[in-house]
Each structure stands twice: as C-alpha cells, then as structure tokens.
Amino acid sequence: MILPRRITELLGDAHYLRLWLIGVFSMASRWLEMLVVGVFAVETTGSPVLVALLVILRMLPLAVFGSIVGTFADRLAPRLLLHLGLLLATLVSCAVLGLALSGLAAYWHVALATFLSGLVWTTDMPVRRRLIGDVAGPERIAAGMSLDSATSNAMRLIGPLFGGLLYHWLGLGGAFGLAAALYALCLILTPGVPAAFRDSGTARRAARVLGDLREGFRFLRREREVRRILWVTVIFNIWGFPFVSMIPVIGSESLGLNASGIGGLAALEGGGAFAGALLIAALGTRPGSYRRLYFFGTASYVALAFVAGWMTETAPMAAVIFCAGLGAAGFSTMQTTLIYGMAPPEMRGRLLGILSLTIGAGVIGFANIGLMGELFGGANAVRIVAAEGLLALVLLGLRWPRLWRGDDAA
Numbered sequence: 001m002i003l004p005r006r007i008t009e010l011l012g013d014a015h016y017l018r019l020w021l022i023g024v025f026s027m028a029s030r031w032l033e034m035l036v037v038g039v040f041a042v043e044t045t046g047s048p049v050l051v052a053l054l055v056i057l058r059m060l061p062l063a064v065f066g067s068i069v070g071t072f073a074d075r076l077a078p079r080l081l082l083h084l085g086l087l088l089a090t091l092v093s094c095a096v097l098g099l100a101l102s103g104l105a106a107y108w109h110v111a112l113a114t115f116l117s118g119l120v121w122t123t124d125m126p127v128r129r130r131l132i133g134d135v136a137g138p139e140r141i142a143a144g145m146s147l148d149s150a151t152s153n154a155m156r157l158i159g160p161l162f163g164g165l166l167y168h169w170l171g172l173g174g175a176f177g178l179a180a181a182l183y184a185l186c187l188i189l190t191p192g193v194p195a196a197f198r199d200s201g202t203a204r205r206a207a208r209v210l211g212d213l214r215e216g217f218r219f220l221r222r223e224r225e226v227r228r229i230l231w232v233t234v235i236f237n238i239w240g241f242p243f244v245s246m247i248p249v250i251g252s253e254s255l256g257l258n259a260s261g262i263g264g265l266a267a268l269e270g271g272g273a274f275a276g277a278l279l280i281a282a283l284g285t286r287p288g289s290y291r292r293l294y295f296f297g298t299a300s301y302v303a304l305a306f307v308a309g310w311m312t313e314t315a316p317m318a319a320v321i322f323c324a325g326l327g328a329a330g331f332s333t334m335q336t337t338l339i340y341g342m343a344p345p346e347m348r349g350r351l352l353g354i355l356s357l358t359i360g361a362g363v364i365g366f367a368n369i370g371l372m373g374e375l376f377g378g379a380n381a382v383r384i385v386a387a388e389g390l391l392a393l394v395l396l397g398l399r400w401p402r403l404w405r406g407d408d409a410a
Contacts, residue, residue, distance in 0.1 A: 010144055016135045018192045019128055020148060025186045026086065026124075027152045029093070029179040031159025033117060034058065035266050036167050036175040037110050038248040039259045044107050048249050048378060052370025054114050055245045056363045059237075061118040063360025066125075070353010071216065073126035079195050081127050085120040086186045092116045093180035100173030110172075125336065125359075126352040133340045133348070134197055142337060149333040150277035153325070156270020164263015197349070216350030226351070228400055229294070229338050230358045235396065236298045236331055237362035239389025242369040243305040244269060247321070249378035255314050268318050272325020273332060280333050290334050291403050297330020299393050306386035309379045 010016045034055065041051045073081060096113045099105040129148065136144030166174040220226060244266065251262035280293070304324035311317035336352070343351040365385065372381035397403060 010136060010140060010147060013135060014192065015194055016132065016144065018189045019132050019135065020151065022082070022086075022186045022189050022193070023124075023128060023132075023148055024151050024155060025182040025189075026089070026120075027155035028159045028162075029089070029182040030117070030121065031156050031270065032163035032166075032175060033093075033114070033159075033179055034244075035160035035163040035248070035263055036172065037114055038245065039164070039167055039262060040110055040172055041107060042248050042252055048246070048373030048381070049370040050107065051249060052242070052245050052366045052373065054111060055242070056366045056370070057111055057115040058118040058121065059360050059362045059366065060115065061122050061360070062356045063363050065119070065122050066353050066356030066358075066360050068353070069122045070126035070350045070356060073123075073130065073349035073353065077195055078127045078131055078197060079190060079193050081123050082193060083187065083190045085123040085127075086183055086190060089117055089120040090180055090183040090187060093176050093183055096176040097173050097180055100171060100176060105172055122353075122356055125356045126349045129336050130197065130340070130348055130352055131194055133336075135194065141340065145337045145340070146277060146280060146333050149329070149336075150274060150280075153270055153273035153277050153329060153332060156325070157267045157274055158270070159267075160263045160270065161267035162263075164260045164266070167263070168259040216347060216354060219344075219347055219351070220354060223342070225402065226339070226342055228396070228403075229291075229335075229342070230355065231396055232295055232298055232331070232393075233335060233355065233358040234361045235389055235392045236301070237359050238365035238368070239385050239392060240298060240302045240305060240328075240365075241362055242365040242385060243308065243324070243382055245366055246369060246373055246378040246382050249373055250308075250317075250382070253378055254312060255317065257314070261314075265314070265318060265321060268322045269325040269328070272322040273328040274325070275322075276326040276329025277333050279326075280329060290338055291400075293330040294334035294338060295393070295397060295400075295403055297327045297334070299390070299397075300324070300327030301331065302386050302389040302393065303327075306383055306390065309381075309383035309386065311379075 011020070037054045038051050041047070041054055045051075092113045096105065096109065099109050129145075132144050132148055133141055162178065163175050166178060220230075247266045247269075248262050251257040251265050255261075255265075257265065276297075301324050304320055304327060308317060308320045308324065311320055335355070339351055339355050340348060369381050369385045372384050376384070
C-alpha cells in the first residue's frame with residue numbers, strides 16, 4: 001500500500017521524526033494534565049463550574065493569542081518558538097510537582113498552571129504542525145498529518161489512562177512529575193528540528209506584525225470555503241469537545257467511579273479517535289472526501305455525546321464514548337490538512353494561527369457546559385449542549401454546496 005510506504009519514509013526523515021516525537025510527548029502531557037486537574041477539581045471543590053473553568057483557562061490563550069502567535073510564526077524562527085514554549089511547560093509542571101510534594105497545592109495553583117500550559121498550546125498549530133506540512137511536502141502531506149493526528153489521538157488514550165492511575169496511586173505530584181519528564185524530553189529533541197519554514201518563493205515585505213495580522217483576516221473574508229472549514233472547528237469546540245470536561249463529573253456523580261475508573265473512561269474517547277485515525281490511514285483518503293470526513297466526523301461526535309448524556313451504566317457509557325472518539329478522528333485528521341492545503345504558503349502561519357483562535361472558541365463551550373452542569377447536573381448538561389451543536393451543524397451543512405458534491409478543490 002502507498003500510504004504505509006509513505007509513513008515509513010516519513011519516520012525515516014530525521015526532521016519529521018523529531019517533530020512527531022515532540023508531538024507524542026507533549027500531547028501525552030497535555031491530555032494527562034487535563035484529566036488530572038479535572039479529578040483534582042472535583043475532589044477539592046465538587047463544583048462542575050470550577051471543573052469546566054480549568055479547561056476554559058487552558059483554551060483561553062488560543063482565543064486571545066492564537067492569531068497573534070500565528071503572525072509571529074510567519075516571522076520568527078520556529079525552533080526558537082518551540083523551545084521557549086516547551087521550556088515554559090517544563091517549568092510549570094515542575095512547579096506543580098514541588099507544590100504537590102510539599103502539600104501546598106491548591107485549586108488556584110492548578111488553575112494558573114493550566115493557563116500557562118494553554119499558552120504553550122498556542123504554538124502547536126502555527127509552528128509544529130506547519131513544520132510537519134513543510135517537511136512532508138505536497139505528496140506526503142495527507143500521510144504526514146494523518147500519522148501525527150493518529151498519534152495525537154493515541155495520547156488522548158494513554159494520557160488520561162496513566163493520569164488517572166498515577167493520580168490514584170501517587171496523587172497530583174506523581175502525575176505532574178511524569179508531565180515534567182515528558183516535556184523535558186521534548187526540549188532535548190528541539191535542537192534537531194528545522195531552523196526555518198520552507199521558503200515559499202515569495203518575497204516578504206517588511207510589514208508590521210499588526211499589518212500581517214490584518215492581511216490574514218482580509219484573506220479569510222475573501223475565502224468562503226476557508227470560513228466554512230473554520231466554522232466546523234468552532235462548532236466542535238463550543239458544542240462537541242466540552243463533553244470531555246463532564247466525564248469526571250458524570251463518572252463521579254452518576255457512575256460512582258474512582259480516579260482510575262474515570263481515567264479509563266476518559267481514555268476511551270482517545271482510544272476511539274486513535275482507532276479511527278488508523279482506519280483512515282489504512283484505507284487511504286481521496287481529496288474529494290476531505291470535507292465530508294471532516295464534517296460528518298464532527299456530526300457523529302456531537303450526536304454520540306448527546307447519547308452519552310442518557311447513559312446510566314458504565315459499560316454502555318464506555319461503548320458510546322469509544323464510538324464518539326471514532327467520529328473525532330475524521331475531525332482531527334482533516335482539520336489541519338484542509339487549512340494547510342487551502343492557504344497560500346506565505347499565509348500558512350497566520351491561517352493556522354486563526355485556526356488556533358477558533359479552537360479557543362471552546363472557552364465559550366466549556367463555560368456553557370460548566371454552567372449547565374452546575375444548574376442541571378453533568379448528564380443533563382451534556383444533552384443540552386450536544387443538542388445545540390447538532391442544530392448548528394444542520395444549519396451549516398444545508399448552506400455548504402461543496403460538502404454534498406465531494407469537491408475539495410481549494
């Protein structure tokens with residue numbers, strides 16, 4: 001098969017391998033932290049709003065700084081941006097580890113650490129994933145992005161699973177100790193990544209950063225199809241992805257699970273996404289199916305989140321969460337591929353930064369689901385939010401001609 005051969009070639013490329021491993025280790029830390037801080041918040045506060053607030057704080061930098069980081073990514077050395085971000089993440093994890101070991105860790109410490117980790121997240125799309133596209137090249141971009149998405153989804157399985165186990169056995173310090181070690185491994189790998197983005201062949205004028213930022217938004221106003229791609233990301237992050245923040249609440253309130261059980265349940269979402277991404281890679285993906293896979297993967301995720309809100313037993317809930325992860329694979333695999341392919345080379349950093357901004361729209365979704373959880377309970381909150389998301393997807397899909405034609409031409 002062509003795709004496995006291309007993946008083998010990619011892993012044999014030293015630049016791609018380093019970028020891929022940085023993604024593996026940093027994503028594992030990110031998902032581990034997300035589960036652990038949610039369980040910590042449930043145990044220390046018992047408030048769904050404060051649980052959701054931690055995810056909001058993690059995503060807030062994407063909404064506030066995503067497009068700005070993307071603009072700087074078009075101008076500054078990507079290796080430097082990666083290194084500074086990963087250094088900050090390492091120091092933050094070490095600080096939480098020290099506070100936990102000394103018995104001083106409190107909710108506000110974890111909240112601050114979560115916000116700072118979100119700052120690091122803003123560099124992933126416009127720097128690391130853009131470099132992956134550059135290294136893979138046009139012929140291998142689908143394979144390169146699919147492999148990166150598949151391993152990212154695998155970390156959504158492994159991170160929460162190990163996070164729950166470590167929290168159960170060693171507490172907050174054990175989980176953040178592992179996160180610090182993983183970020184340190186990323187720092188060791190950064191000197192070998194490319195020092196610059198691939199030359200687009202276009203002479204860059206010495207414009208101001210704000211001028212570059214405005215240029216990116218002007219391009220977005222002209223390109224309706226790019227806006228539709230971004231709208232799917234907005235819908236997923238406002239009405240789909242917030243579902244994961246209620247898994248600790250539902251697991252504790254409705255299912256009576258401990259930290260290990262909650263971690264295992266949350267890991268199934270990542271496990272389904274990993275399996276789905278591998279399936280996409282194994283079957284291959286025609287360009288004409290990119291939009292459909294992206295849209296209907298999102299739709300199935302939101303629909304299954306709605307179903308999960310009705311589950312009262314652990315086994316059915318586990319099955320639904322795994323299947324929702326399968327749908328998420330279509331979203332996560334195609335999200336960056338579509339934007340990277342539709343953007344002119346000199347605009348990729350800015351558009352991927354704007355993509356980060358739309359991911360940051362999740363702060364609205366997590367605030368919404370946290371409030372709904374506080375008022376009506378975790379399970380009811382999931383049903384309400386998912387129903388809103390399904391309505392938004394129907395309205396978008398009815399006004400998207402290329403979605404039904406299967407036309408992925410830019």
